[in-house]
Amino acid sequence: MPDVRLSSPQGKWILVTTVLGSSMALLDLTVVNVALPRIGQDLGADLGALQWTVNAYMVTLAGLILLGGALGDRFGRRKVFVVGVLWFAAASLLCGIAPDAGVLIAARALQGVGGALLTPGSLALIQASIHPDDRGRAVGLWSGFGGIGAAVGPFLGGWLVDGPGWRWVFLLNVPLALLCAPIALRHVPESSGAKAEGRFDVLGAALGAIALGLVTYALIEAEGDTVPAAASAVAGLAAAIAFVLVEKRRPAPMMPPAIFASRQFSAVNGVTLCVYAAFGGFFFLAALQLQVVVGWSALAAGTALLPTTALMLLLSARSGELGDRIGPRIPLTVGPLLCAAGMLLMTRVGPDASYATEVLPALLVLGLGMVTLVAPLTATVLASVDTARAGLASGINNAAARAAGLVAVAALPLLAGMGPEAYRMPDVFDAAFRRAMVLCAGVLVVGSVLAFTTVRRPAPDCRHPECRTHGSVAVPPLEPETAPGGERGA
Incomplete structure (x- = not known):
């Protein structure tokens, strides 16, 4: 049984290294969007190359994250976590020195492989090491600090782009990794899953x-x-x-079809696809809109996006409590509609837009919608299958959210009529951005209708602290815990 107390020096070091590791992967989901216009300018890249700069990372991360969890269970969670951290750092270094868009895209794909190795292990190390009496607080702190990282990500990205340059968005991971890996090797005990037999998928x-x-x-x-x-x-x-x-x-x-026999699980994953597709498309295009069309600096654009994640961080716990009391159906119906309203309000954001009267109201409505739906969504996924499959269910839901985001980043510019050079032409990009926001709102309405018509069973009390304190708008938290002797999660 895990016996490290959170108050002990070792417990604190475990929390530090897991937060550092998960923050590396999480930051690269949020800071890169702000850097895209400058990357395109410096490397002479068209819009397609900018899409691949985001999606090359997401393809390998979404495709391999379940396998990464299985590798940790087999060969040791600490070992695979450290390998993932160092792999991620090496790929980040290659991103930072990339001479052209092709090398950058390849390096981003390698980053995703590292992320798939370290992301499942981050929370798994806490679950496997920290004493059960302290685990809830440890997971809450892990997710809370992760939420802070997500909130400051766009601001940090903007500061780096306007200061030392966009390459430091990637190079910053190197010193973080060199700090994280030795701490893990020295202070985190090794652990493996209850079942180590079988073959990898x-x-x-x-x-x-x-x-x-x-x-x-x-x-x-x-x-x-x-x-x-x-x-x-x-x-x-x-x-x-x-x-x-x-x-x-x-x-x-890797993904047993039998798990989708749960109607609730299938329905909530459908809602996840709609919600995170809209989120992925929005944050990709909004950072470009604020710089290309409104004319703000990277720092100003990154700072402008802070309210959404700040609201998530501050109010997710209350949202989780509300979902416990009234069940998931109402939050999962109302939340996407609020997000849709926020995205429609973003259509008012054009040249010389006012932050106070046009940008901020849209982001506040969007943030309230995220707060309303994200915690109940995650809790419902975990409650829709038996305890032994909770980790697997969370891994599938996390992969679905990432896949939805990458498909949205690929499809939205096409559907909105953005050509390869659109981000260099403010008028053209502005018109296409407005069409894209309407499309995102439509996808969210579909998610709301799906939730209203299919989600019925009230979720039990959420016993997963990361659900309630989750502060990231990019993906749901990844819960690797399984029942004793049960089958592994992700």
Whole structure:
């Protein structure tokens, strides 16, 4: 049984290293968006290259995160966590010195592999090391500090871009990793899962990542040469079908189809896809809109986006309590509608927009919607399956959220009519941004209707502190804990 008390020096070091590790992966989901205009300018990149700068990371992260959790259970969570941290740092260094967009995109894909190794291990180390009596507080602190990191991410990104330069958005990970890894090796005890037998579902993970990558390529390149894009779309669909068939037939699949027999689980994951697709598309385009069209600096644009994550950090606990009392249906219906209203309000943000009268009201409404839905959404996912599969359910939900975001980043510019050079033409980008916000609002309305018509069973008390104190707008928290002797989570 885990016996490290949180108040002990070792307990504090465990918390420090897990926060540092998860913050590295989380920051790269938030700070890069603010740097995109400057990256495009310095590297001569078109909009498609900027989309790949975001999505290359997301493809490998979403496709491999479940496998990363399994590797930690088999070979040791601390060992895989440290490997992930060092891998992430090496890829970040390559991002920071990239001479062109092609190298940057490849390095971002490598970053995603590192993120897939370290992200599941971050919370798993707390669960496996900290005494049960202190675990709730430890997880709450872990998620709270992670929320602070998410909140300051855009501000930090803007400061780095306007100061030492956009390359430091990536280079900053190197000293963090060099601090994190030695602490983990010295102070964190090694642990592994209860079940170490069986084979890894490497084929399933590879097919999932390939399908995501091919579909993403098809969407990003659709406005160029349509033949390669069409071929990529067909190949991506074939890979997705192969993934489903493989998962049905393997004795130990990465994503067991049987888990979707829970109607509630399937419905809430549908809501997750809608919600995080809209969030991913919004934060990708909003950072560009505020700089390209409104004319703000990277620092001003990053600072402008703080209210959404600040509201999440401050009010998520109360939202979780409300979801416990009234059940998930109302929050999961009302929350997406509030987010949709916030995105429609963003259509008022154009050249020389006022922050106080146009940008801030939209972000406050959007933030309140996020607060309303995120904690109940995560708690409902964990409550929709038996305890032994809670970790697996959370891993699937986390991967679904990341996949939804990357598809949105690929598809929204195409659907909104943004050409490769749109971000260099303020008038063109402004018109396309308004269309994109309407599309995001529509997807959120679909999510609200889905929640209203399918989510019925009230969620029990949320026994997962990271649900209530979750402060990130990028993805749900990843819960790796399983019942004793149960099957592993993600």
